[in-house]
Amino acid sequence: MRIDKYLWSTRYFKTRNMGTEACKKGHVQVNGQVVKPSREVYPMDTIKVRKNQINYELTVLDIPKSRVSAKLVAIYRKDTTPAAAFEQQEMQKYSKEYYRKKGTGRPTKKDRRDIEDYLEDPEDSEENSGANDA
Template sequence: MRIDKYLWCVRYYKTRTLATTACKKGHIRINGEIVKPSRDVYPQDQIEMRLNQINYKITVNDLPESRVGAKLVDIYRTDNTPKEQFDTQELLKYSKDYYRKKGTGRPTKKDRRDIDDFYDENE
């Protein structure tokens, strides 16, 4: 089964086109090698992919016939992603919401000065 179809079947991507695009951009690796969308996947292959700022690591257990339900996904793959990846994503979500609310517009002059001061202190 093709890698783009496999990732679509196990619900990592909403469409096959998105999975194909990720392969073309080099976000997908099988056994450490960057692959094209047409590369075949076999059981026990190690897949590494970058999706939503998380580096997923999965192992292929079996190949599904077609797209499977969310409850059945664990039959076809084993998720080896470190927990720290998800923790980092959670912290990033909080850091974005902390300072400015969405839709409040561009930073004011005072906000810009505060941002510049913050970066100057961290250097």
Template sequence: MRIDKYLWSTRYYKTRNIASTACKKGQVKVNDQVVKPSREVYPMDKIMLRKNQINYQLTVLDVPKNRVGAKLVDIYRKDTTPKEAFEHNNLLKQSKEYYRKKGTGRPTKKDRRDIEDYLDDPEDGINPTSNDI
């Protein structure tokens, strides 16, 4: 079976086109060699692929005839990805959430005024945004 079809049938990629594009970009290696999408996969091959900033490592146990359900994927591959790869990804997600909550969008006028009020020096007694002049 072709490597792009294998990665699609074991649900690493949503479509075969995406899987073949990843192979063409050099994100997929079989036995430590960058491969083309047409490379054949055999049992006991070691596959390493980079997806979403994670280096997945897996071993081919068997070759499916076509796309399999999510519950049956473990019959055809053994995932040997180290846990540190996933922990690093979680750390990146948490660092991005520090600045602003996801889905809140751009700051509103009220948010901007609150920020300006917070940053204004209280000793001056003059607010540059007020119209008291």
């Protein structure tokens, strides 16, 4: 079975085209070699897939006939991804929050109005309100 079709049938990618694109970009390795989408996979091959900044590692146990349900995926592959890969993703998530807090950066519409109200001269507002009374 082709590697792009295998990754699609074992639910690593939502569409087969996404699997093909990952192979073309060099995000898929079979037995340590970057492969084309047409590369055949066989039982006991080791596959490394980079997806969402995580390097997944899996071993092919069997070849499915077509796309399988999520419950049956474990029959066809063994996930050997180290836990450190997922911990690294959590650390990246926290580091992003540390460097850029929500609400910083470009002001929202509400922030801009608050700034304009703060910077408005009190004399101008008194003159405008006095003109309305006359």
